[in-house]
Amino acid sequence: xxxxxxxxxxxxxxxxxxxxxxxxxxxxxxxxxxxxANLLTDNAFLGIAAVGMTFxxxxxxxxxxxxxxxxxxxxxxxxxxxxxxxxxxxxFALVLVITTAFGAAMGAVIHYLEMPAFIVTLAGMxxxxxxxxxxxxxxxxxxHEFFSTLQDIYWKAPSGGRFRLIGGVMLLTFxxxxxxxxxxxxxxxxxxxxxGAATARLMGVPLASTTIRIYAISGGLAGLSGxxxxxxxxxxxxxxxxxxxxxxxxxxxxxxxLLTGGYGFVAGTxxxxxxxxxxxxxIVFDGSLSSxxxxxxxxxxxxxxxxxxxxxxxxxxxxxxxxxxLATPS
Amino acid sequence: xxxxxxxxxxxxxxxxxxxxxxxxxxxxxxxxGGEVHALLGExxxxxxxxxxxxxxxxxxxxxxxxxxxxxxxxxxxAESLSLGIGTVYQEVNLLPxxxxxxxxxxxxxxxxxxxxSRKKMVNLARKTLAEFGLDIDPAEPLTSYSVAVRQVVAIAxxxxxxxKVLILDEPTASLDREEVQLLFSVIRKLRDRGLAIIFITHFxxxxxxxxxxxxxxxxxxxxxxxxxxxxxxxxxxxLMLGRxxxxxxxxxxxxxxxxxxxxxxxxxxxxxxxxxxLDIHKSEVVGLAGLLGSGRTETANLxxxxxxxxxxxVKVKGKKIRLSNPRDAISHGFALCPEDRxxxxxxxxxxxxxxxxxxxxxxxxxxxxxSRSKINEIAEHYVEALDIRLAxxxxxxxxxxxxxxxxxxxxxxxxxxxxxLILDEPTxxxDVGAHSEIISLIEDLRDKGMALLVAxxxxxxxxxxxxxxxxxxxxxxxxxxxxxxxxxxxxxxAITDETLERPSNART
Ligand SMILES: Nc1ncnc2c1ncn2[C@@H]1O[C@H](COP(=O)(O)OP(=O)(O)OP(=O)(O)O)[C@@H](O)[C@H]1O
Ligand SMILES: [Mg+2]
Numbered sequence: 001x002x003x004x005x006x007x008x009x010x011x012x013x014x015x016x017x018x019x020x021x022x023x024x025x026x027x028x029x030x031x032x033x034x035x036x037a038n039l040l041t042d043n044a045f046l047g048i049a050a051v052g053m054t055f056x057x058x059x060x061x062x063x064x065x066x067x068x069x070x071x072x073x074x075x076x077x078x079x080x081x082x083x084x085x086x087x088x089x090x091x092f093a094l095v096l097v098i099t100t101a102f103g104a105a106m107g108a109v110i111h112y113l114e115m116p117a118f119i120v121t122l123a124g125m126x127x128x129x130x131x132x133x134x135x136x137x138x139x140x141x142x143x144h145e146f147f148s149t150l151q152d153i154y155w156k157a158p159s160g161g162r163f164r165l166i167g168g169v170m171l172l173t174f175x176x177x178x179x180x181x182x183x184x185x186x187x188x189x190x191x192x193x194x195x196g197a198a199t200a201r202l203m204g205v206p207l208a209s210t211t212i213r214i215y216a217i218s219g220g221l222a223g224l225s226g227x228x229x230x231x232x233x234x235x236x237x238x239x240x241x242x243x244x245x246x247x248x249x250x251x252x253x254x255x256x257x258l259l260t261g262g263y264g265f266v267a268g269t270x271x272x273x274x275x276x277x278x279x280x281x282x283i284v285f286d287g288s289l290s291s292x293x294x295x296x297x298x299x300x301x302x303x304x305x306x307x308x309x310x311x312x313x314x315x316x317x318x319x320x321x322x323x324x325x326l327a328t329p330s
Numbered sequence: 331x332x333x334x335x336x337x338x339x340x341x342x343x344x345x346x347x348x349x350x351x352x353x354x355x356x357x358x359x360x361x362x363g364g365e366v367h368a369l370l371g372e373x374x375x376x377x378x379x380x381x382x383x384x385x386x387x388x389x390x391x392x393x394x395x396x397x398x399x400x401x402x403x404x405x406x407x408a409e410s411l412s413l414g415i416g417t418v419y420q421e422v423n424l425l426p427x428x429x430x431x432x433x434x435x436x437x438x439x440x441x442x443x444x445x446x447s448r449k450k451m452v453n454l455a456r457k458t459l460a461e462f463g464l465d466i467d468p469a470e471p472l473t474s475y476s477v478a479v480r481q482v483v484a485i486a487x488x489x490x491x492x493x494k495v496l497i498l499d500e501p502t503a504s505l506d507r508e509e510v511q512l513l514f515s516v517i518r519k520l521r522d523r524g525l526a527i528i529f530i531t532h533f534x535x536x537x538x539x540x541x542x543x544x545x546x547x548x549x550x551x552x553x554x555x556x557x558x559x560x561x562x563x564x565x566x567x568x569l570m571l572g573r574x575x576x577x578x579x580x581x582x583x584x585x586x587x588x589x590x591x592x593x594x595x596x597x598x599x600x601x602x603x604x605x606x607x608l609d610i611h612k613s614e615v616v617g618l619a620g621l622l623g624s625g626r627t628e629t630a631n632l633x634x635x636x637x638x639x640x641x642x643x644v645k646v647k648g649k650k651i652r653l654s655n656p657r658d659a660i661s662h663g664f665a666l667c668p669e670d671r672x673x674x675x676x677x678x679x680x681x682x683x684x685x686x687x688x689x690x691x692x693x694x695x696x697x698x699x700x701s702r703s704k705i706n707e708i709a710e711h712y713v714e715a716l717d718i719r720l721a722x723x724x725x726x727x728x729x730x731x732x733x734x735x736x737x738x739x740x741x742x743x744x745x746x747x748x749x750x751l752i753l754d755e756p757t758x759x760x761d762v763g764a765h766s767e768i769i770s771l772i773e774d775l776r777d778k779g780m781a782l783l784v785a786x787x788x789x790x791x792x793x794x795x796x797x798x799x800x801x802x803x804x805x806x807x808x809x810x811x812x813x814x815x816x817x818x819x820x821x822x823x824a825i826t827d828e829t830l831e832r833p834s835n836a837r838t
Contacts, residue, residue, distance in 0.1 A: 183445040185437070188428075192436055195425035202387060202419050204408040204437045204491075262427035 008256030009268045011308060015254075015301070016271045019278055027285045033161030035281060040167030043277045045070065045229040046247055047170040047270065050255075051177040052221035053248040054269045058181065059214050060194040060261030061117035065106065065124035066222040067244035069099050071237065072132040073226020078140035078236025088146045096223045102128065103219020107212035121215075125245070132238035139237035142230060150231055166228045173221065178266040190214060194261030250298055251276055254305050275301070336399045338363040338526035339415075339495050344383050344393030346376075346550075348729070350721030353379040355550045357393070361495065361526040366517060368537045368558070369530045370570055371547035372761040373733030374719035377530050378420050380547065381497050385410040385417050397494065411437065416492025420499040420530075420732045420759075423484040424472055431455035431468035434487050462486045463512040477504050477669075478622045485513065489520055496520060497528040500732065502536060503759050504669075506622050506787045514540050532733070532761050534563045546570050571763050587797055588612035590647070591781045592664075592750050594633060597642035603628040604806040605642060610750065610781045615772060617796030618785035619821050625805035626785035627669050630754045633783065634666040635659040660693050663749035667740055667756060669785075675739045678728035682720055683709040685727045685738055690745045712741035716771075717764060733759045740768070744775075751775065753784045757791060769794055789818045801825055 024031040049066045056063045073095050080091050106124045110117050153165040181187040189210045192200040201207050230236055249259075255272030257264025279297050283289045339361040346354040353376045361367050369377050383390040386404030395402055397413060404410035407417070424433045431451045432439075440450040448469075455468035462482050472480060481504050489496055498517075502510050517540060521527055529541055537544060538558055545555045546569045554569055591612050598605035603625045610616050618626045631637040633644065635653040644653050646662050653659060656666070668675055676685055686709045691700055700708075709723055716737040720730055727738060736759050743751065756772070757765050772795045776782055786792050792799055799811045801824040809824050 179445070185439055185441075185446065188432060188436060188439060188446065191428060191432075192425055195427035199421075199423065199425055202407050202417075202421075202423065203425070203433075203487075204406075204411040206406070206408050262425075 008258075008263070008305070008308065009265045011305075012254060012256045012268050012271045012275070016275050016278070019275060023278060023282050023285075027282075030281065030285060033157040033159045035161070037157065037161035037163045037167065039274065039277045039281060040170065041162075041164045041232070042280075043273050044166040044170040045225045045232060045241075046244060046251065046276075047273045048173045048228060049222050049225040049244060050248040050251045050269050050273055051173050051266060052218035052225075053245070054177065054252050054255070054257055054264065054266050055181065055190055055214050056117070056218050057249070057252050057257050057259060058194050058261055058264050059190045059210070060197065061110070061211075061214065062121060062249070063103075063106075063124075063215065063218045063222075064118065064121040064245050065102075065128055066218065066225070066248060067241045067246075068125045068128035068132065069102065069219060069222035070226040070229055070241040070244060071239070072128045072135075073099060073223050074230040074233070074236035074240060075132040075135045075140065075238050076236070077227065077230050078142050079135045081142055081144050082140060088144055092227055095227065096220055099223030099226070100216050100220035103222070104212050104216035106219070107215030108208075110215065111208050111211040117215075129238070135238070136236070137238060139235050141235045143234075147231060147234060151234070166231055169224070169228055173224070174266060174270050181266045186210070186213065191262060194258075194263070196262075247276070250302055254298075254301050256305070259306065337361055337396075338398060339384070340396045341380075341384060342394050344380065344395075345391050346379055346383055346388060347391050348721070350725070351550075353550050354383065354390075357547065357550070357552045359545050359552065360555075361528065363494070363524045363526050364521055365542045366521055366527045366529055366540050368541035368544035369528055369547065370537065370544050370566065372570055372719075372763060373737070373759075374731040375547040375570075376550040377547055378499055378731060379550075381417065381499055381528065381530070382419070385415055385497065387417075387419070408437070411491055414493030415495040415497065416488035416490070417497040418481075418484045418488045418499060418501050424480055424487075426471075426473050428472060429469055430459075430466065430472050430475070430483055433472055434458065434468065434483060434490070436487075438491065458486055458490060459483070462516055463509070476623060478506075478509060481505060482509065482513070485516075489516065492520075492525060495526045495528070497530075499530045500532070500759055501529075502531055502533060504622075504755075509622070510536065532759065532765070534566060534762065537566070538563065548572055567762055570761070587614035588779060592633070593645045593648075595642050595645070597632055597639050597644065599628070599632060599637055599639050599641075602637065602805065603632060606807050607642075608633075608800070610783060612749075612781050613776055613779050614797040615776050615782045615784055615795050617792035617799040617816075618783065618802060619787075619789060619792055619799055619825065620802035620808075621825060622787070623805075624802040624825075626802055627754055628805065629802065630666060630668075630752045630783065630785050633659075634664055634752055636666065636668075660689070660746070664752065665689065665743040665746050665748035665750070666752040667743045667754060669754040669758070676727050676735055679726050681724045682713075682718070682727050682730065682738055683723040686712055686741045686745060689742045693746055708745050709741075712738075712745060716741055717767065733761055733764065736760055737764065748780070750781045750783070753782065753786075755786055756784065757786065757788060765791075789821045792816075792821065793818055 049070065053063060053066065076095050077091055080086055081088060102124065106120050109115060110120050150165055154162040156162055181190065189205045192203065192205045193207065193210060197207060229241065251272035252269050253259055254275055255268030255270070257268060276298055279294050283291055283293055337360040341357065341359045344354050344357045357380055369380065371377050379388065382388040384395060386406050386409055402413060404413060434455045435451050439446045440454060441447060442450065452469050459466065459468060462485065464479060464482055466475060466479060481501065485498065485501055502513065505513065517527060531537060541558055543555060543557050544566060546553050546566065548570060556566065588611050591610055593609045595607050596605040606629065618629060620626050628637065632639050635655050635658050638654055643650050645651065651658065651662055677688070683705060687700060687705050694700065713720065713723070718734050718737045720734065727735060730738065740756060757768055760768060769791060772782060772784065776795065793816055796816060799816050799821060801808045801811070801821060803825065811820055
């Protein structure tokens with residue numbers, strides 16, 4: 001049975017299918033494993049970060065720091081691998097601990113000081129970017145052979161597409177993210193907060209630990225995203241990934257999650273990412289269009305989805321007959 | 331039972347300050363397992379504040395609490411829940427974005443292999459709700475059900491979570507008789523299981539029916555505990571008010587209708603209400619009776635343009651009017667005081683003053699602001715007329731007690747001085763003293779020539795002031811009572827009697 005709450009997800013899915021069909025009709029070459037593989041690889045870092053953003057937005061918050069955290073992670077890895085003998089795996093673990101703790105700290109400030117998430121994570125954005133500059137202002141190449149080993153892991157599809165490790169990491173993140181959001185008590189608490197923090201509190205939802213965990217997840221996934229990004233570019237650069245938080249927000253909203261929280265699906269974000277990736281692919285295939293068209297189309301889509309959500313909220317509020325369902329007294 | 335040596339829950343010297351008020355002043359309360367303990371008091375007496383201090387929703391400024399003899403100090407609602415204290419707060423208790431089952435089990439969801447099991451949750455929810463007389467699909471979003479259903483779900487949730495103490499803050503305000511009986515049978519079952527139950531309400535009949543003892547608060551102080559078997563309603567009311575309530579014998583004073591003001595002709599909305607026709611005259615009160623979901627609120631909303639009709643039309647003084655939204659209605663001198671004050675009424679963050687003048691200002695148009703002194707005059711007038719208890723006119727309205735919010739909302743619509751006033755459950759959550767004031771207010775307005783349509787689930791009240799009573803059933807007008815036929819017994823009869831004929835035959 002289709003419920004109205006599923007509608008945004010279905011619309012996202014429908015949009016993707018139609019967009020894909022249109023692209024494939026014009027450029028049949030798009031319909032190939034190669035394009036599919038590239039879509040996953042090119043958007044891996046954004047997808048991972050968007051999973052974290054989905055949790056944040058579901059809870060009614062926002063995290064503006066992730067672009068900076070991704071850049072910081074890249075620079076941190078590049079510098080530490082250049083200057084020390086630490087094994088990359090240890091460096092990964094270290095940077096994940098740092099970014100998770102950073103997110104948790106922002107969550108704690110948001111909850112305990114009752115500050116708007118917007119302000120706190122904006123400060124976090126400047127902090128992380130600043131820390132990246134302090135480590136290095138130049139682009140630092142990563143030459144460790146372990147990186148090449150990781151970059152060379154792929155699965156070659158029969159028709160030629162190479163599905164790389166980082167795309168797999170993104171898929172795994174989405175799967176785990178979906179399970180945590182929709183199948184755990186913590187996930188339910190996230191939705192509860194998005195539905196109304198004051199009511200959730202009266203219902204016994206532990207707001208403090210939930211908030212802290214949400215931003216810790218977002219920070220940690222931004223760290224993971226940074227690792228993936230450094231694998232993707234083989235470098236760390238403090239000016240990289242500016243504005244990625246906004247792309248992630250766009251993906252989440254296009255994926256059908258209500259920007260004010262409470263309604264949405266992690267799987268929706270996945271299709272949001274694919275739609276955005278598809279637009280880019282189309283522009284590459286076309287060759288003559290400026291890449292700015294990506295932004296324009298995404299802007300239009302965002303607007304359409306926000307309108308759709310408004311319409312749906314309005315429709316469920318007024319149109320529906322409320323049944324009583326009370327047992328009729330005899 | 332109530333004479334067990336150690337109380338289940340004992341509070342001593344609970345004190346709570348708010349800016350400008352002492353909400354609780356050194357309050358003691360003892361609750362025993364296996365008793366239903368009523369907590370009574372006027373609007374703003376501190377009942378809700380006391381239970382919030384007990385459950386950790388508010389931090390108390392002073393006082394100690396013991397649970398089964400052990401000192402406890404719940405610092406959050408989560409903690410009191412884990413101690414076995416389940417609570418239904420007076421405000422909205424559930425989350426609109428979750429399903430019924432998710433709401434019911436939030437915090438203690440059934441799991442399989444560490445994952446939530448939705449199937450199990452829905453099945454369990456269905457079983458639990460059946461015990462409470464609800465036969466609904468728990469996998470549906472909460473918002474697809476009426477306020478009454480949500481209330482029952484909230485109660486079911488609290489009851490399931492409470493191992494020791496169950497606190498119900500005005501749980502029956504939005505329920506009608508049958509549902510109240512259903513709730514009471516559940517309460518009795520839980521009481522016999524040994525739970526200590528706190529029951530807050532303004533319905534004294536219900537207090538005497540279900541409770542063993544009652545603690546009365548007045549202005550934040552405990553003014554006495556009574557064994558209900560030993561006292562009368564009058565004693566309790568006197569204790570609550572600190573004075574005798576003048577005996578209001580409910581003499582019917584239906585008044586005589588003046589000229590025709592509003593008439594609806596086969597107005598309907600598919601899925602909401604069947605076509606109905608209704609004439610309302612000046613100086614008359616038309617009462618709307620019926621069970622929950624019988625179409626009372628729908629009728630009111632349709633006449634106010636809050637819901638757009640898909641058939642029929644409305645005439646004012648014989649002239650057909652456009653009625654596609656509330657603004658149209660307001661411009662013709664209509665006013666509607668809605669049932670669900672939390673979602674349709676108050677603007678929580680705005681001050682009490684702004685909430686009161688909101689509708690008047692809206693009718694004037696925002697380009698012609700009311701003067702500051704005029705605003706104050708109006709607000710002060712109604713605060714006094716309706717006896718709204720507040721620390722200052724500037725405080726945000728959400729900080730008022732539940733009953734006082736209701737009164738402020740009533741003031742908002744009275745301030746527009748309408749020709750045709752629609753009241754949907756005007757006395758819900760209002761204390762005994764204020765209750766009779768509002769009844770006489772309605773009678774005054776009627777005698778001054780206003781036309782009123784009042785939907786209420788309190789039949790005694792309808793009998794007291796209605797010129798005519800229309801009984802709704804299954805979203806249709808079942809019959810109309812006039813004159814001496816307006817009695818509680820006849821209304822009950824009309825509501826329950828399956829064989830009753832159509833309006834034309836029922837009229838005598
Ligand atoms: N958060 C708050 N800030 C300031 N004042 C408050 C706050 N909460 C309650 N009050 C005040 O404390 C007093 C007691 O309110 P409370 O809600 O406990 O009354 P009540 O007995 O439950 O009344 P009702 O029957 O109307 O629900 C009221 O005067 C109210 O305005
Ligand atoms: Mg109260």
